[in-house]
Amino acid sequence: MLHHLSPEQQDSRRAFRAFAERVLMPHAARFDAEELLSRDSILSLAEHGYIGSMISPEFKGRDFSPVQYGLLSEELGRACQSIRNFVAVQDMVAHSIEMWGTSAQKERWLPGILSGETVAAFALTEPDFGSDAAAVRTTATSAGADFLLTGTKKWISFAQTARLFLVFAQLAGEHTAFLVERDDHRLQVEPIKGLLGLRGSMLGSIRFDECRVPAESMVGGPGFGLAWVAANALDLGRYSTAWGSVGLAQACLEACSGYADARRQYGTQIKNHQLVQQLLADMVTDTMAARLLCHHAGVSKEKSDVDAVHHTLMAKYRASTVAVRVASDAVQIHGAQGIGADSPAQRHYRDAKVLEIIEGTTQIQQTLIGGFASSAAR
Template sequence: MLGILNVEQTDRWGRFKEFAEQRIEPHAADADRTQTLAPEVLKGLAAAGYIGSSVPRRWGGGGMDAVCYGLLSHEIGRVCQSTRNLVAVEDMVCHAVVRAGSERQRDRWLGPVFSGEAVAAFAITEPEVGSDAAAVETTATSAAGGFVLSGHKKWISFGQIADVFLVLTRCEGALTAFLVERDAPGLAVRPIRDLLGLRGSMLAELVFDDVHVTADDMVGPPGAGLAFVGSPALGLGRYSTAWGAVGLAQSCLEASVGHAARRRQHGAPIAEHQLVRRMLADMVTDVSAARLLCHQAGVSVEKGDSGDLYRTLMAKYRSSTVARRAAEDAVQIHGALGVSGESPIERHYRDAKILEIIEGTTQIHQSIIGECVGTLYQVP
């Protein structure tokens, strides 16, 4: 990244790396093993100003530029994908509230989330609804004093501990978002455990059994749930995931280089074997290329130009596939150590696969990017 980052970005990158190694990495293995995030991790993130760091300062956030936010996601993702996911989810909800919420909603939730006193979760996915967010089946029906929510959400990150949920519903045929507090009568929260990866993300399913909300709980106007609330938030999550995937791949690269230099077989370090060199060569090249794609997306997001959506899609698509390939090669290079709990490589391998699924699957990204190639490059 030499010559690409400015002085402030370079300085912050170093501070993000130090914070991640000192405050997050010591808890990463336990987060995976216990399938929970330690409270001190959230407190540390909040104290450092890393919750809501990308939210504009006028709303109490950190006002961090897009590239710096990407570098933060890179470093946190390098040591713990579950923690990176927490930062992303909190920012997704906060950005939605800033963008489309009321003054009352901003006053009620932004401060507590930024300080770590409250946790927010983003509830779109349902048992039968994944990448096609517009197909949500949870309903909001007009009733005296507001609306009644009925339906089922699933795979909701940090749903186990969230104090408030940003819920996408179908209200009189139009996609509409609501803020629903955890203690709302009729809302049941059921933990989901034993996933392949990102096990510290504390997923839950939510059952809405005639949950009453008021008109004041609606985020944005009726029908704005996807265009003004869901899609921008998902874009931020996709951007964070892209950078976090590069961080994971970087961790696999660093561990593999070190292990290959130390591990001796047939009288020589395995780093001297040509096939191992090939894996290391592919890994370092892929990681460098994916990081540049993420930087390009970050610059585009910061400028707000018309290509930011597609550049973010390309960054997330390529970075997640690079992370999975890097993790696979890292397991091979580490051998038995790579599939044991003695090394973070085993955890990275499982987490990397999840990155190809969340915030839009690899195949969905390929389809959208392929459809837009002509527009992007003005092919007649």
């Protein structure tokens, strides 16, 4: 029993877990091996209202609270990190459209994203920059009533299958966001395969060669791209990743608990060996601590706390590093069983390392949190 959750939140958590265990978990290894998500799983997410779940009911969203959304992200991450990443990316784009888009953009794109019919991608990262988002080199130039986009994006989740891209470019020196449809022949996608983890995320590189987009595709206004559209979307992505990291750690803890109870060495179950007990003790303690940090971040969001962004940074930083340690120890406890191709432990270990990189590396989180430390200490 998680006493920090309300009865309604606990009911939601049980529903999320039941769905993830029934619909997603049996296919997680296949998604990883094939580097591809199934269409059936995406449509199941949509049918349950788990894509764009924080969007207003006006657009078929479920208006989830931040804590409720966090609980969903944890259970999706416990089952399959590529699926959790899919939901996070769709939500980052949908949330950006709802917050900053025009009425026409909302009416055109939100129903399709939330129904699973339109896959969206968040196209910010480029070959020569990642964390330094201000260094974007993709350009937008005026061409009558349209804009021409030129540049390259890389490491873009779901670029292989996306119909809609939220693209960030420099417009006369100002960071600006655009909604770009895939059907322009001057937009080319090259798949990226063989990733360390989150292999079902269907990453790709996108090349824009004077790709023509209408003026009404702009999201917000000139100069809104980085400070408003991207910043808010990335905060949501970090929040999902933080909770998803807790889900991964929980999956490792559960797998190790069962294995340590069943596995016998030197005449006894390995759970009776002190060094294994030490690993399990750190696992359960660190996982709970990370979960409480994520919950704190969610409550901060619900209360519109001025420090909510920093609380999310701390949650993502700690939860992702916990996920790596717990997954590493899970492989260790499973021994040779943990390094096999069919072992969930080795998949969790690979996925966990990626969680330390996406939505801001551990080192970037540390830098930002370090700057916040002096005010937090007052």
